[in-house]
Amino acid sequence: MQEIPLNQEPARAEPADAGADANPGVATEAIRETMPSLEELLRKAELQAQEHHDAWLRAKAETENVRRRAQLDVANAHKFGVESFASALLPVKDSLEAALAAQNDTVESIRNGVELTLKQLLAAFEKFTLTEINPVGEKFDPHRHQAMSMVESDQAPNTVVQVLQKGYMLHDRVVRPALVCVA
Known part of the structure; x- marks a missing residue:
């Protein structure tokens, strides 16, 4: 067994990167080998970010189209909502015009015509509750x-x-x- 003097410190192991300090060419070569992979990761991340941005733009455009279509549907519903009711009233108008165009009608025939016209009107009311x-x-x-x-x-x-x-x-x-x- 070897004796170590008390005033002397024990020998320490050199750190792992000590060789890098001793040989700087090896360290830069190791960094260069890892750089392409970092650049590739960055390129992939940028592509993925672009894909997400494109998907977001498409979703935003689709949402805007749906909103516009809904507004148009509501506007058309307001504009043409009474169309079927108006169609049901047209025979009533036709009957009234026919009564006014008739010549030499008796009071009884006019009364019958008005009763039939009222029935048409009531049928239209019933149809639309x-x-x-x-x-x-x-x-x-x-x-x-x-x-x-x-x-x-x-x-x-x-x-x-x-x-x-x-x-x-x-x-x-x-x-x-x-x-x-x-x-």
Whole structure:
């Protein structure tokens, strides 16, 4: 066994990169070997970023197209929403014009023509669920009726006694409230 003097430090192992300091040409060669892979990684990342950007632009354009189509559909729905209702009313207009064009009609034939025209109109209303509000005898409902006056009556208070003008509802929405007299 060898003795180490006390004032002397033990020998230390050299670090792994000590050889690099000793031979700088080897270190730069190692760096050069890794550089192409870093450049390739950067190129791949840039390509992927470009692909994501292109996909984002396409998605943005598609979203804008969908928004424009939806706006156009809504505008057309507003513009042409009553088209089928108007088509249902055209026979009524035709009947009224035919009645006005008729010569030497009797009162009875005019009455029959008006009744047929009213039936056509009511059929159009029924087709589009436009219903009458005729609330005689019903309890007053401020959402469906408009009170024009209050009268003395044998009926219970707040009951519709007389209808001055019928109201109309389209599905569940009041188009025109019934004008009524209330007890």
